[in-house]
Amino acid sequence: MNQAIAVVGLGNAGLPLAAVIADRGIQVVGVDVNEKRCQLINEGRNPIPQEEGLGDLIKRHGGRKLLATPRFEDASDCRTFIIIVPLFVDQSFNPDFGIMESAVRSVGRVLKKGDLVVLETTVPPGTTEALVQSWLAESSGLDSSDFHLAYSPERIMTGYSISRLREFPKVIGGRDEESGFLAHQVYSSFISNLHLVSSTRVAELIKVMEGCYRDVNIALANELFKIAQDLDVNFLEARQNANHQYCHIHLPSTGVGGHCIPVYPWFLIKEMEKREGFDNCRLLRTARELNDDMARYWAEKILLACLHVDRPLSLVRICIKGITFREGVKEFYHSRNLVLAKILRDKGLDVYVCDPLLSPEETEQKGFRYLSPEEADVVFDPFAISFEKPGDAG
Amino acid sequence: MNQAIAVVGLGNAGLPLAAVIADRGIQVVGVDVNEKRCQLINEGRNPIPQEEGLGDLIKRHGGRKLLATPRFEDASDCRTFIIIVPLFVDQSFNPDFGIMESAVRSVGRVLKKGDLVVLETTVPPGTTEALVQSWLAESSGLDSSDFHLAYSPERIMTGYSISRLREFPKVIGGRDEESGFLAHQVYSSFISNLHLVSSTRVAELIKVMEGCYRDVNIALANELFKIAQDLDVNFLEARQNANHQYCHIHLPSTGVGGHCIPVYPWFLIKEMEKREGFDNCRLLRTARELNDDMARYWAEKILLACLHVDRPLSLVRICIKGITFREGVKEFYHSRNLVLAKILRDKGLDVYVCDPLLSPEETEQKGFRYLSPEEADVVFDPFAISFEKPGDAG
Numbered sequence: 151m152n153q154a155i156a157v158v159g160l161g162n163a164g165l166p167l168a169a170v171i172a173d174r175g176i177q178v179v180g181v182d183v184n185e186k187r188c189q190l191i192n193e194g195r196n197p198i199p200q201e202e203g204l205g206d207l208i209k210r211h212g213g214r215k216l217l218a219t220p221r222f223e224d225a226s227d228c229r230t231f232i233i234i235v236p237l238f239v240d241q242s243f244n245p246d247f248g249i250m251e252s253a254v255r256s257v258g259r260v261l262k263k264g265d266l267v268v269l270e271t272t273v274p275p276g277t278t279e280a281l282v283q284s285w286l287a288e289s290s291g292l293d294s295s296d297f298h299l300a301y302s303p304e305r306i307m308t309g310y311s312i313s314r315l316r317e318f319p320k321v322i323g324g325r326d327e328e329s330g331f332l333a334h335q336v337y338s339s340f341i342s343n344l345h346l347v348s349s350t351r352v353a354e355l356i357k358v359m360e361g362c363y364r365d366v367n368i369a370l371a372n373e374l375f376k377i378a379q380d381l382d383v384n385f386l387e388a389r390q391n392a393n394h395q396y397c398h399i400h401l402p403s404t405g406v407g408g409h410c411i412p413v414y415p416w417f418l419i420k421e422m423e424k425r426e427g428f429d430n431c432r433l434l435r436t437a438r439e440l441n442d443d444m445a446r447y448w449a450e451k452i453l454l455a456c457l458h459v460d461r462p463l464s465l466v467r468i469c470i471k472g473i474t475f476r477e478g479v480k481e482f483y484h485s486r487n488l489v490l491a492k493i494l495r496d497k498g499l500d501v502y503v504c505d506p507l508l509s510p511e512e513t514e515q516k517g518f519r520y521l522s523p524e525e526a527d528v529v530f531d532p533f534a535i536s537f538e539k540p541g542d543a544g
Numbered sequence: 545m546n547q548a549i550a551v552v553g554l555g556n557a558g559l560p561l562a563a564v565i566a567d568r569g570i571q572v573v574g575v576d577v578n579e580k581r582c583q584l585i586n587e588g589r590n591p592i593p594q595e596e597g598l599g600d601l602i603k604r605h606g607g608r609k610l611l612a613t614p615r616f617e618d619a620s621d622c623r624t625f626i627i628i629v630p631l632f633v634d635q636s637f638n639p640d641f642g643i644m645e646s647a648v649r650s651v652g653r654v655l656k657k658g659d660l661v662v663l664e665t666t667v668p669p670g671t672t673e674a675l676v677q678s679w680l681a682e683s684s685g686l687d688s689s690d691f692h693l694a695y696s697p698e699r700i701m702t703g704y705s706i707s708r709l710r711e712f713p714k715v716i717g718g719r720d721e722e723s724g725f726l727a728h729q730v731y732s733s734f735i736s737n738l739h740l741v742s743s744t745r746v747a748e749l750i751k752v753m754e755g756c757y758r759d760v761n762i763a764l765a766n767e768l769f770k771i772a773q774d775l776d777v778n779f780l781e782a783r784q785n786a787n788h789q790y791c792h793i794h795l796p797s798t799g800v801g802g803h804c805i806p807v808y809p810w811f812l813i814k815e816m817e818k819r820e821g822f823d824n825c826r827l828l829r830t831a832r833e834l835n836d837d838m839a840r841y842w843a844e845k846i847l848l849a850c851l852h853v854d855r856p857l858s859l860v861r862i863c864i865k866g867i868t869f870r871e872g873v874k875e876f877y878h879s880r881n882l883v884l885a886k887i888l889r890d891k892g893l894d895v896y897v898c899d900p901l902l903s904p905e906e907t908e909q910k911g912f913r914y915l916s917p918e919e920a921d922v923v924f925d926p927f928a929i930s931f932e933k934p935g936d937a938g
Contacts, residue, residue, distance in 0.1 A: 356786045392750045433767045436830045
């Protein structure tokens with residue numbers, strides 16, 4: 151068996167994985183539609199500088215053990231295909247499988263009898279065996295029993311992906327016993343903390359459940375924060391002393407953004423709704439609504455902070471210190487901080503934005519005017535969920 | 545200052561505390577309305593045998609360093625009064641302060657200028673400074689500034705109370721700086737892992753928040769369990785592999801019983817409702833409803849298990865293997881297993897109970913007929929939430 155492994159998708163999750171495999175001495179063919187990114191990688195240059203340790207690996211292996219290419223044919227000699235492409239959702243949080251289907255079908259066109267395909271993208275449980283398998287069979291012309299199929303969810307975390315891949319437990323599940331066994335064998339050559347589970351479906355649910363745990367616990371933190379505010383208790387002090395080995399109360403926030411946590415619960419909610427099990431996802435739905443509603447909650451707090459400013463409300467200059475979805479990450483997908491700024495603007499308030507990651511020009515491209523916090527009357531930091539001005543408003 | 549400390553309430557929480565204090569060489573006057581219990585303790589006999597390590601302490605200190613008495617006057621020389629009596633709730637989950645008010649007022653009648661009172665019972669945030677303080681002032685005739693007042697929630701766990709008191713972090717908060725300082729000083733003489741927080745209110749909320757964390761996370765486990773069942777995935781396998789240092793998915797169950805976890809969220813829900821903050825407790829309320837509804841969920845599963853029995857439904861003998869609220873604890877308060885058995889009985893099914901902690905006679909006193917599992921057609925174990933019979937029904 152040719153040892154070369156194809157990694158399809160060299161994004162924030164795929165590239166660290168490809169680099170870690172290459173670093174184990176295994177030849178990797180990394181396939182990505184982005185030609186420029188491929189070129190960069192082959193020149194040993196790291197397109198994700200914030201990822202600790204990745205630069206070294208790309209420098210060492212880029213263009214050698216890790217060969218990036220936009221052409222699937224370049225991977226046709228590989229016997230293992232790892233698919234790790236993004237899955238977006240539409241406005242109603244239904245997954246849009248466009249990119250994934252295209253990638254899977256492209257893999258299918260170079261797939262040979264006996265090959266192994268492993269999906270790593272987080273998906274609604276059932277996706278691997280229902281959709282991916284049929285796309286592969288159709289595009290390859292093979293019978294589905296002629297190739298092996300498994301699922302192993304990526305568990306990276308932006309900035310810590312390399313150490314996560316090397317130390318964090320990783321699960322893998324096969325479509326059948328043989329697929330599971332083979333996938334476990336292949337992955338063992340580059341993942342040390344690997345756990346074989348009984349099916350692709352279990353492996354899929356595991357990843358989605360983790361997201362649900364996070365979302366529900368952030369919702370709980372937000373609810374307890376609101377209650378503590380009403381009771382005039384410092385939530386962070388209470389939280390710090392409530393937490394111990396059996397209690398893990400999360401941090402409150404303006405909500406939950408990004409492509410992961412706010413999306414995964416919908417995978418289960420939508421599936422339950424499809425089956426008319428509306429009552430089976432009440433907590434997940436409530437948590438989602440509660441987290442999304444925090445933008446409205448903070449908009450009101452900001453409005454009330456204007457009480458402390460001695461000028462007409464229409465002239466109070468409000469500055470939001472960040473509209474990215476998370477501190478330090480220049481992404482806006484489902485950003486509740488962006489929504490917060492929009493809510494205030496839509497109410498007719500004099501809103502400005504000062505995001506540490508955006509230039510004044512970029513701020514304007516996002517539809518907001520830039521203002522230095524020094525010049526504002528009310529300054530709200532959504533990452534610290536606290537007011538910098540006026541001092542007593544928080 | 546006389547070093548003797550009064551512990552008011554020698555129940556499951558009070559007695560271990562009293563014993564631990566006595567074991568540090570401090571004279572303890574334990575006050576409890578139950579004369580027989582006092583006599584037992586003074587004879588060195590342990591009324592809570594399931595509490596590990598307690599027997600030794602009672603044997604060593606009962607009637608000596610730990611003097612139990614039903615008379616508050618016997619504690620009149622003490623300068624510190626720790627109140628740790630039960631707080632029950634009514635049918636609508638409103639706290640019934642009867643026992644606590646009576647105990648607090650009795651303490652008030654022997655209270656002297658400069659004395660310290662510490663409440664340990666879990667209460668709705670605000671109780672210490674609103675209710676306890678005024679009861680003490682009224683009954684003592686003292687100005688409230690003439691005595692010190694603090695709150696330190698018990699964090700015991702049935703069976704592990706002694707080790708919890710000796711190792712687990714414990715928080716304490718005073719009504720004012722002086723009360724906090726004094727209470728911290730006194731408690732430091734018998735609690736090693738002690739943390740002073742800024743107010744009684746914070747300390748009160750800390751304990752209630754822990755209960756809310758548990759309740760919401762059990763609700764999440766129950767919801768994910770139901771979804772996993774629908775998806776035909778083994779939840780326990782998924783849970784085991786989903787959990788790691790950042791993910792703590794709990795165990796599913798037939799609901800949550802006992803005096804603690806199902807009660808504490810109501811302390812916050814009721815308080816928010818009083819303030820018309822209905823939207824501030826949606827998650828807590830949803831979790832409560834979801835957990836309470838698990839009895840109905842399992843009743844349906846048991847009903848469907850009868851599909852596998854080859855006899856008319858009315859003749860299928862159903863055996864529930866446990867109606868206590870928790871395995872190994874002979875208590876029935878808010879027991880969802882008792883509710884589960886009642887739901888099935890009320891539907892007209894032929895329901896029996898075989899509880900490992902109840903004799904056939906005691907089972908009948910609880911309104912159920914006893915049947916050995918061997919003689920039943922459908923056997924459900926609510927503690928393992930699984931069917932023993934018929935084998936394939938789970």
